[in-house]
Amino acid sequence: MSRPRPWNLLAWLWLAALFLRELLLSAAAVMRATLSPRLELRPGIVAVPLRLRSAAGVTLLAHMVTLTPGTTALHVSRDRKVMYVHAMDAADPDAVRASIAERLEAPAMRVLP
Structure with a gap:
């Protein structure tokens, strides 16, 4: 993983x-699930270990998780090592x-520690 670059506009873009x-x-996955004649979802709360350590980095990740349809960040532990996430389908x-770590946290780590 490369060093965070908080002042690099291209990294933010x-x-x-x-x-x-x-x-x-x-959004497409949520639409498919809700328009499906048979809902086969297993919602649940998942503990997600965090690699981000700064308050800004964890806050950015929590906002990205919450803004992503189908997931909501519920709580971050005091030591910022675990985020609890409600997922529409947590089967x-x-x-x-893995999805949160690879698709959201890893890119966030490129701009914030």
Whole structure:
């Protein structure tokens, strides 16, 4: 992982583009699920370990999780090591954790520690 670059405008634009992509993919998945004649969702709360350590980084991630359809950040532990996330479909908690880590947290780590 490269060093965070909080003052690099291109890094922020890249993060915005990745987040927009994730937003559209998640919105499509939520639409498919809600328009499906049979809802086979297993909502749940998932503990997501965090690699981000700064207050700004964790706050950015929590906002991105909450703005992404189908997920809501509920709580961050005092030591900023775990974020509790409500997922619309948490049938596979490990997949939820991996998705947040790879698709949201890793790009956020490029701009904030």
